[in-house]
Amino acid sequence: MRSLPLKLAPGSDLLISLQKIAQEQNSSGFVLGVVGNLSRAAFQCPGQSGPTVLEGNLEIITLNGTVSPNSVHLHLSLSDSACQVWGGHLEPGTLVLKGADLLVGLLDQSLPQEPSDPSQAPRVEIAVLPGCPWSTRALRMLGSLSIPHTVKSIDNDASFKAFNQRSELNTFPQVFIDGELIGGYDELSKMHASGQLETLR
Template sequence: MHPLPLHLGPGSDLRASLEQLGTQAGASGFVLGVVGDLSQAAFQCPGQAEPTVLQGHLEIITLQGTVAPQGVHLHLSLSDGECQVWGGHLEHGSLVLRGADLLVGFLPTDAPQEPVTAAATPAQPRVEIAVGSGCPFSARALRMLRTLGIPHTVQLADDEGVRQEVAQRSGGRSMPQVFIDGQPIGGYDALADLHGRGALDHLR
C-alpha cells in the first residue's frame, strides 16, 4: 500500500477534494486517518430524505471509507461545540475551517486483478454528474446513483468558470447536470424519469 498525505486549506470541500485525489491517483484506496475541523458539515443520516447540514466550529472525529477514480464512499463523524457527536454519509458541502490533514493509502496499480469478462464494469464510468454544494436536487441525484449501484464521476461546479463549462456542455445552468456516454440528459427530474422507465438498468 502506498500512503499519501493530503493537506486541505480553509474552504476546501472535503468530499470533492478526495474525489479529485482518487482521479489523480488513478488507483483505489482507503482513508487511513484524519485530523482537522470544518466550518460546515453535510452528511446523510439513515432514513432521512435530505442531508443534514451543520455550521459552526466542528471537529472531525473520524472519516473512513474508500477512494477511487470512480468515486468515493465515506462516512464522517464529528463533534459540535456542545461535544455532541454527529455522523453519516459524507456529502458535498463539507467545508474545511482552519485546515485538515488526511492520510490516504492507495493499493498498488500493478496488483493482480480479477479476470475481465464481458459483464465486468467498464474502467471509466459512463455516467458523469455535475453538482452544486448544498443543492438538494444534486444530493437526490447522487443518492439515486449510489442506491442503484451505477458507477459515476462527480464534478463539483461551485466555481463560476466550472459552471460555465458545464452549461456549455449541457445547455443548462441548473444543478445537477447529468451526462451519459458524454451526452447531456438533463437534471434530477430527467434522471428520475429514466429510472422510472428502467432505462438506467444497463449502466449498473
C-alpha cells in the same frame, strides 16, 4: 500501499474531493487520518429517512472507510461547538470550514496499467455544485444504484463557465451519458423510474 497527503481548501466538499482524487489516481484505498473542521456536515444516521445536516464550527473527530474511482464509503464523526458528538455515513454537501488535512492510503497496482481505454470509462458524468441539495440527491441516487460515474465539482468560476458553455444551463446538477447532456435531477429521476438508469451499471 502508498500514502498520499491531501490539503483541502475552505469550501471543498469532503466526499467529492476524495472521489476526485481516487479518479485522478485511478486507484482505490483508505482514509488513514484526518485533522480539520467543517462549516456544514451532511451524514446519514441509522434508521433515518434522510441525511442529518449540521452547520457551524464543526471539528472532525474521525473519518473512516474506503475510496475508489466509482464510489466512496466513509463514516464521519464530529463535534459541535457544545462538544456534542455526531456521526454517520458521509454524504455530499459536507463542506470544509478553514481547512482539512488528510492522509489517504492508495493500493499499489501489482501489474503495470495498460493505457486507459475510453470505452471502459464510466458512461455517466455528473457536474455538481457543493452544498446543492439536488446535486446531493443525484449523487445519492447513483451511489445507491451502484452506477459507475465521474464527478465534476463546480467549485470556481472557470469550471462553472466551462459547463455552462457545454450545456447552456446555469443550474446543477448536470448529467451526461456517453458525453450527451440528459438534463438535471428531474431527468435522472425519470430514468430511474423507467428502469433505464439501471442499464448503465
